[in-house]
Amino acid sequence: MTESAKRITLAARPNGEPKPSDFKIESYAVPTPKDGEVLLRTIWLSLDPYMRGRMSDGPSYAQPVPIGGVMEGGTVSEVIASHNPGFKVGDVVLSHAGWQTHAVSDGKGLRKIDPSAGPVSTAIGVLGMPGMTAYTGLLDIGKPQPGETVVVAAASGAVGSAVGQIAKIKGARAVGIAGGKAKCDYVKNELGFDECLDHRDPDLAAKLKEACPKGIDVYFENVGGHVFEAVFPRLNAFARIPVCGLIAGYNATEAEVPKWAGSMMRAVLTKRLTFRGFIVSDFAARHGDFLRDMSQWLREGKLKHREFVTEGLDSAPAAFMGLLKGANFGKQLVRVGPDKA
Amino acid sequence: MTESAKRITLAARPNGEPKPSDFKIESYAVPTPKDGEVLLRTIWLSLDPYMRGRMSDGPSYAQPVPIGGVMEGGTVSEVIASHNPGFKVGDVVLSHAGWQTHAVSDGKGLRKIDPSAGPVSTAIGVLGMPGMTAYTGLLDIGKPQPGETVVVAAASGAVGSAVGQIAKIKGARAVGIAGGKAKCDYVKNELGFDECLDHRDPDLAAKLKEACPKGIDVYFENVGGHVFEAVFPRLNAFARIPVCGLIAGYNATEAEVPKWAGSMMRAVLTKRLTFRGFIVSDFAARHGDFLRDMSQWLREGKLKHREFVTEGLDSAPAAFMGLLKGANFGKQLVRVGPDKA
Structure with missing residues (x-):
């Protein structure tokens, strides 16, 4: 095969907000799978906030993407050639192929997706990493009890939207925080949160107090920044704060010392x-429970989700830069190729 | 009875360090128990850092002592008159009679102590609240695994000394931090910690790094302040930090924003x-386990403890002010009366 493939590599480590020149779009020859390998064609690429961390080389739980390396990312891919007995041409798989149109894999870490069970894109969304982040962080750390109050930011996003809906399923009160009226309306009216507040509202702290008359028992932390400033004084005794992301600080060039910091340990x-x-x-052992519960809630209509799609691999850098600023409305996906080649 | 009793009340809320004039020594008539009540004579009074919190009226997990109220505290007391069928004269009980020589009780919350099982003072020490704080915080939150490294400050004190010894019993490495050479020698040579560092050492951070070559898996936080500054960068992935006290900050008049605060959530x-x-x-359900294990470890000589006794109720204010500055060497007790009247 000499067909041309396309990939996006890390050209430079961003200082603050990533800019277009931090990414490079490259062409390469579609690779040929060796014995035991499969060739994958990307259908969907997931864009997620954690990728900002991979662009920097500070200490983290994962290795950074090297300069010149392909940007990391979860994908839904189709097997278009196979020299691996475990996979056949036409199989649709969950992969970690990254920001590229084609990739070879030895099959390790691939998971087959059943296209008859629903849209395959959910495997990188509500039934994938973001959904499982919500499910495990909320249930295994947050442990909301009936009648308790759960607050989550980025509430229209892939993780936040699931957090609030699972909280409601478990009998808790769900208060979302999102950017702008359209997102807040969606969170409240479509997703069924009890309340949703605009994080840009200068009265956020006062409105949050009003929306949580019995205080906050679980704050699912996925943004950091000024939202946590408003949340902190409202935390109840024995409150649980699962921390899975701090998107508000990902582009920060220096660590800002937050206002609550001086009284943090005393409050703990x-x-x-x-x-x-x-x-x-960390919760890999819960994957079976997650798939069982979330699939059922989806079927029963208790769990809704929304996708925000940009077209073509070339759109990924701009879409990702937008994601870090909350420009997406729902789970950010890139449509890299058609469902069927 | 018109015998005179003595008590120490809170005269004023301290601003910063408590001073002698914040306490008042008062005489009162020995009270007469009514039907259903017992009269208690205090043998031992426990002095503990948490009492500093009760002297202030800021938000806390417990109500403050009112101005003019008797200072709170756990005691070992003898029943010297009883109109309650559950207790007879001569019974020795664990009580919360506070800083006074005599008190009446309706029997609720009293627990009989068996004087034949060992010195009764252990009921407010290694087999009492401080011991159980160490046991539950370390085992139920810290969960040290064999080969892991546990660090605890105030390591010669009532809580810290038990934390390190229990860590050793569980197969972990125990590193203590204490004030001065004498305490450090005791912690290392008598209590069997692997290492003990002086918190006044200007090279504390470097020495801690050396003493914890594989990093820190559990930091049992009972002091706060500059010790945590040294600990913070050495925390391993998945480290657990049970927080039961912040004695270094109890006398602070304003919340100091610690150096690590800006990167705290990112590290979380x-x-x-x-x-x-x-x-x-919070761990009341574990009291049976605690008593069983700790009594056994004491009998087997695996758990040592040290008492630091001042004589007479009048000594309590000065002893308490000293405790907040680390002047004690071991569990701080006040001998209020003889074992047998």
Whole structure:
């Protein structure tokens, strides 16, 4: 095959917000799978906030993408050639092929997706990493009890939207925070949160107090920044704070010392708070429970989700830069190729 | 009875360090128990850092002592008159009679102590609240695994000394931090910690790094302040930080924003740390396990403890002010009366 493939590599480590020149679009020859390998064609690429971390070389839970390396990312891909007995041409798989149109794989880490079970894009969305981040962080760390109040930011996004809906399914009160009226209306009216506040509202702290008359028992932390400033004084005794992301700070060039920092440990003590950081792979053992519950809730209409799609691999850098600023409305996906070649 | 009793009340809320004039020594008539009540004579009074919190009226997990009220505290007391069928004269009980020589009780919350099982003072020490704080915080939150490294400050004190010894019993490496050479020698040579560092050492951060070559998996937080500054960068992925006290800050008049604060949440995320505040009553269900294990370890000589005794109720204010500055060497007790009247 000498067909041309396309990939996006990391050209430079961003200083603050990523800019177009930090990415490079390259052509390459479609690779040929060796014995035991398969050739994958990307259908969907997932864009997620964690990727900002991979662009920097600071200490983190994962290695950074090297300069010149293909940007990392989860994909839904189709097997278009196979020298691996475990896969046949036409299989649709969940992969970690990254920001590129084609990739070879030895089959390790691939998981087959059943296209008859629903749209395959859900495998990188509500039934994939973002959904499982919501499910495990909320249920295994947040542990919301009936009648308790759960607050989550980025509430129209892939993780936040699932957090609030699962909280409602478990009998808790769900208060979302999102950017702008359209997103807030969607969160409240479509997703069924009890309330949704605009994080740009200068009265956020006062409105949050009003929306949480019994305080906050679980704050699912995926943004950081000024939202947590508003949340912190409202935390109840024994509140749980699962921490899976701090998107508001990902583009920061220096660590800003937040206002609550001076009283943080004292509050941990006097309110007996639990802060716990996690990433989804920490709860790998829960994958079966996650798929069973979330699939059922989707079928029953208790769990809704929304996708925000940009077209073509070339759109990925701009879409990703937008994601970090909340320009997406729903799970950010890139349509890299058609469902069927 | 018109015998005179003595009590120490809160005269004023301290601003910063408590001073002698914040306490008042008062005489009162020994009270007469009514039907259903017992009269208690205090043998031992426990002095503990949490009492500093009760002297202030800021938000906390417990109500403050009112101005003019008797200072709170756990005691070992003898029943010297009883109109309650559950208790007879001569019974020795664990009580919360406070800083006074005599008190009446309706029997609720009293627990009989068997004087034949060992010195009764252990009921407010290694077999009491401080011991259980160490046991539950370390085992239920810290969860040290064999080969992991546990760090605890105030390591010669009532809580810290138990934390390190229990860590050793569980197969972990125990590194203590204490004030001065004498305490450090005791912690290392008598209590069997692997290492003990002086918190006044200007090279504390470097020495801690050396003492914890594989990083820190559990930091049992009972002091706060500059010790945590040294600990913070050494925390391993998945480290657990039970928080039961912040004695270094109890006398602070304003919340100081610590150096690590700006990167705290980022570390929670990238290292998947768990911070959890607790007080001993949160683990009341573990009291049976605690008594069984700790009594056995004491009998087997695996658990040592040291008492630091001042004589007479009048000594309590000065002893308490000293405790907040680390002047004690071991569990701080006040001998209020003889074992047998």
